[in-house]
Amino acid sequence: MADEKNEGAVTAPATQGAVRGTYASVPADRATDVPAPASARLAWTDGERTIDYEATAAHLEVRDDAGVLLGRMFSLSYVAVDGEGRADASRPVTFAYNGGPGSCSVPVNFGGIGPRRVATDGVSHVRADAPVEDNPHTLLVESDVVFLDALGTGWSVLAEDADPKKIFCTDGDADAFARAICAWLTENGRWSSPLYLFGESYGTVRNAVLMRLLAERGVQLTGVVMLSAVFNIAGLLNPGDDLYYLGMMPTFAATAQFFGKAGAGVGEDEWFERALAFAEDELAPALLRGDRLDEARERAVAERMATFVGLPAEHILARHLRVDLLDFRTHLLAAEGRVCGRLDTRFSSDAPSPMQGYDTWIAGEDAADDAVEGPWVRAFRRFCADELGFHGPARYLSNNYEKVNAGWDWSHEEPGLGRVATPNVSLDVAVALRRNPTLKLAILGGRYDAATTWWNVVHDMSCQFLSPALKSRVSWHLYGCGHMSYVDEPTLEAMGRDLHAFYEKR
Template sequence: MADESTKATPQEASSAEAPRHPYASVPANVARGVPNPASARLSWTDGERTIDYVSTAAHLDVRDDSGRLEGKMFSLSYVAVDGEGQADAARPVTFAYNGGPGSASVPINFGGIGPRRVETDGTSHLAASARTTDNPHTLLKDSDLVFLDALGTGWSVVADGCDPATAFSVDGDADAFARAIMDWLEKNHRWSSPIYLFGESYGTFRNAVLMRLLGERSVKVTGVVMLSAIWDWVQTLPGEDLYYLGMMPTYAAAAQFFGRAGAGVDPDEWFDRAMDFAEDVLAPALLRGDRLGAERERDVARQLSEFVGLPAGFLARRHLRVGLTEFRRRLLCDEGRVCGRLDMRFCSDEPSPMQESLDWLGGEDAADDAVEASWTNAFRAFCSDELGYEGPSVYLGQNWEHVGHTWVWQHEVPGTGEKVGAPNVAGDVALAMRRNPTMKLAIIGGRYDAATTFWNVRHDLSCQFLSPALQERVTWLRYGCGHMAYVDEPTLAAMDRDIHGFYERA
């Protein structure tokens, strides 16, 4: 899946070594088992403009300061070239990735901003015959692109002799990406290029640490794009009221989409009303707990019911707190359907009565089932047929079981003096921006994203108290889409225009 773990309960560090990748047994001093790089010169067009580019599939070295190999990170790059096949070092270069932890970068590439894209069909499941075409909304128009697979995902590997817990952690993951990015910049002679980071979901958590870490290593970052952001891991913990507050506007958006609430109201206006209700009415009610009183609780439940489409009595019995899995099952239960998680507009038939495991249902998602396999198939065909890249038969597009389950969440936000197991990396974002006030930040979210809810990231950054000058460096973009914004073609077109403006901005 694209981002299976987001909103899951953080796991403690594990001393057990994760099962091996198909070629994880690469000796630390040789590249045996890693395929040779492969490149091809190709052309992109939208019918009006043409860009010649070189695409390369290759592995980047992740080495520690002593030169010891820690892993090989798979990259798929697209670099625009002139008539003589030369790249332009003045063009930006964007390093892009998905999240998880445990997800490879195929979705954001062949689903979203790469030069090739699988055509989608609204909220319908794609057939095996789904077409891959030149992407009219590719970010290649504004920047060269390098898509990176985190160690332990895709075709990226941890070297023999290296503890996977080093790479499968908040700090180790960011460190590995920093080293791979520097390896690519060095090998491709692009140190003078404007450098951008483009992360989705946990990729935004990674971005937060990485944008600070690269600055500390004298790598100047020009801009950072946060798509479907999550920064405060506390909001994922059981019983946290920040979780319920963040979910409420997204529940309201889903209820309106399915005709259970908000009739006749503009969807953006409805979402804004829900955001205001979450802060002005629901937050004080949750804060008071059983001191709220039964009468006031019933009144708030009645108002909440009008937003989210569930019965007021049920909401009062749950003390105004409804988890995502329960909401997904209840909203359309009279139709025998379950709505999605990554994008609540997608639906599937309800499971069998014997399938009562909430953990299992939490991982079942029509929004992911509809598109994921088609993206991976397109990626594999591109690497094999057009680049001649001989990758292993197994590509770990989603390796949450072996990566996310062993993830080490301990992280010290600089200046706090303490490592915690559920960090709020909004502090890393703010510190990176204060240190580099020329850097710009774009934050993109969707109304129907129940994996990384929009209210939470607005709340997280507002609590960093950035100066007015730094706040002007932040671009907020909210669309009528889910977690993977690019699935929705109207959103992709709008995002194309807005991101073009972001890249042009000084």
């Protein structure tokens, strides 16, 4: 990253005043003050190609239908420009974000698909002074990109009198993003551009709802990218649900192989395929029988499972074939005094002190997150301040789980079902595809992702019974990585190729 300060920071675009003016009859807004927008003309290169682009840090006003301010959503936009500084309206625009709920967009930006990226070092922790480089696999090659921080995260703020309960919920969150996206398109004159969504983790839940919601509001999408997807919240996040254990098992098997506890002499792809087959053909029938499964069959399945996941058969039997993530993380490497990660199970760290036995606390400790988040946020803040001249508040909420996630209302107005307590948004995805068969969808994931396991999203989509024509609009990409696929440079390169093909697809 260049060290010199940007001399060309600019104030808000003239169009912002016009947008605010349409609400002249609305009482004065009450919201936390936000800094003025700032931008700079920069250049990206991979040594062969060069793209001039304008990077802009700004806040988008999120207003309800009556013009009442709900909040101001922070955005960091990268827009390719010509020699005279003009954008190309025929280029796609992609709106990108992370998940949580309660996470900012920095990881997917400075870790993944933005024009700048913090250099990583395999599964080792990234140093605080790690170099920041032009990202050779940035999505800017294919599309202009707008990174958005959900309200309550990053530098995004709620209006003073906005009700958090109406924002920190499945449907309220999607509504806020729909309004912010429309505000950006209006302010930047980009309604003629092909529109894409790129969501990671909970961002894929947001994507699923937005696919349907935006179309219902007359905003047609060209494509949607789901990275590390989760659709059926109950099936993935609730230990005790058979779908949870089935989804975890292949990821456990991949992890055991990575640490040399299983799968010796077998290729990674083949080993994962074998684990998927075992989960569906042997483990699933056994789990469904519960205590009706006879002891001999339960032992046989446990012994087979032990060869996959690297834990003793007796350990698995004691849990009646139901090994949860915390159990696996704390036992697989126990002999070495280590605990493996959650977001990416290839990462590991020293086990906590025996005095620190609080399960909820241990579950939140994750070497995969510790290894990268600090350097990403530091690079982002340096970029905004030194290159754009944007000076945000002293605290940047890279995550705000305490206020956003802890009180999240998961209920959802499910199309065709009414309000449900926990969503299965694969139904929203299917509805969006059926209503718009020109829409294309890419689903990307990693074998070592124990936060949003690959098997579950495959299962959820298979239960939608899409026609062959609609299935052809969905592309699947499985990588040898964890939740944040871009941490792994070979995966980032492969993902770049796959996204190029996806954006090229008609």
